[in-house]
Amino acid sequence: MAKLYFRYGAMGSAKTMNLLAVAHNYEQQGKRVVLIKPALDDRFGADLIRSRAGLVRRADICVNADTSLNYEDFRGADCVIVDECQFLSEYLVHQLRNITVDLDIPVICYGLRTNFKTRLFEGSKRLMELADSIEEVKTTCAFCNRKAVYNIKLRSGSGCATGEEIELGAEELYQPTCCRCFEARIGAQNPLRDVDHLVELWLVRHGETNENASGILSGHIEAELSPRGIEQARALKPKLSNIYFDHVYASSLKRALDTAHYAGQDPEPVDALREFCFGDYDGRPIRELPKDWVDALYTFTTDFETPNGENIAMVNARVTSFLNKLAPGRYLIFAHGGVIRTIAKNLGADRFIQNGTALIVDWTHRYIMGTVE
Numbered sequence: 001m002a003k004l005y006f007r008y009g010a011m012g013s014a015k016t017m018n019l020l021a022v023a024h025n026y027e028q029q030g031k032r033v034v035l036i037k038p039a040l041d042d043r044f045g046a047d048l049i050r051s052r053a054g055l056v057r058r059a060d061i062c063v064n065a066d067t068s069l070n071y072e073d074f075r076g077a078d079c080v081i082v083d084e085c086q087f088l089s090e091y092l093v094h095q096l097r098n099i100t101v102d103l104d105i106p107v108i109c110y111g112l113r114t115n116f117k118t119r120l121f122e123g124s125k126r127l128m129e130l131a132d133s134i135e136e137v138k139t140t141c142a143f144c145n146r147k148a149v150y151n152i153k154l155r156s157g158s159g160c161a162t163g164e165e166i167e168l169g170a171e172e173l174y175q176p177t178c179c180r181c182f183e184a185r186i187g188a189q190n191p192l193r194d195v196d197h198l199v200e201l202w203l204v205r206h207g208e209t210n211e212n213a214s215g216i217l218s219g220h221i222e223a224e225l226s227p228r229g230i231e232q233a234r235a236l237k238p239k240l241s242n243i244y245f246d247h248v249y250a251s252s253l254k255r256a257l258d259t260a261h262y263a264g265q266d267p268e269p270v271d272a273l274r275e276f277c278f279g280d281y282d283g284r285p286i287r288e289l290p291k292d293w294v295d296a297l298y299t300f301t302t303d304f305e306t307p308n309g310e311n312i313a314m315v316n317a318r319v320t321s322f323l324n325k326l327a328p329g330r331y332l333i334f335a336h337g338g339v340i341r342t343i344a345k346n347l348g349a350d351r352f353i354q355n356g357t358a359l360i361v362d363w364t365h366r367y368i369m370g371t372v373e
């Protein structure tokens, strides 16, 4: 029995060339092909089907959303081939389905799966639902070597996810992309994440300092990144460069700012993100401090009092106050082990993360989404 085929791909996946080659093969064998295209797509003359590689041929039937196909046009046909099927109406897809059943003629539809907002087109949606066979025509991301899955619309070089679904004659605006390159370019209206409603935090702990390495308690004292810490910060660069952030902040302490710079970021310094002030204990070797106090600091379960310094409740208050003022968006924040641990504890998931790693937090719903290591 004849089948309904949906062959989908991203922009530039040579779907039309594939289509013209299939038509050519049928005709080489003396068979008859009926070519259909939506009239909507009239860039090259209403009835012309043209591949990017320059091949052209005339469509036999141009359809609008409400076109009723006449079975007489298909008598004796061996195959029906449809170009730009994403633009078909449901009504047309139903008729194509009927041709496979009533006339026993295979119908092969070529088109895009999704629009630049990553949503199915009307025709593609109905074909996904009804086709006997769904095949992907693969292509490579315009920006890397991964497989393209989405189409990005570029406006002045950066991605955009607003505007009309169909903007014909503007192909140069669209590029096939993989998921990662799409995210890196799409900016604030990313349809893949709900950041328009959420505050998402990427909390990075600064790279190792000389003091970390030698067991010196560092709160508000300045500490220098060790060579290992600089390595850790540099290693963050490729992990962060492909992610869109609405804003980048860092604790105003040098080790956090330096980590951000080595990671290729240009942060705004914020005092509220500084490490605990450890008062009289700041800058002293941890092994010389009262054992009970050190135990309380390490376990983080009961609050501790530091002479002339801050406790967990105080740090939590200043950090939470800063985070609660953030507008919806995705934020990259370079901070400290104690600050990030305080935020994690606030979320009910106490966690002390390693130097040069990050915690990803959905601050709106108060949970930890993941880590970057």
Ligand SMILES: [Zn+2]
Pocket: 141, 142, 143, 144, 145, 146, 177, 178, 179, 180, 181, 182
């Ligand atoms: Zn890519």
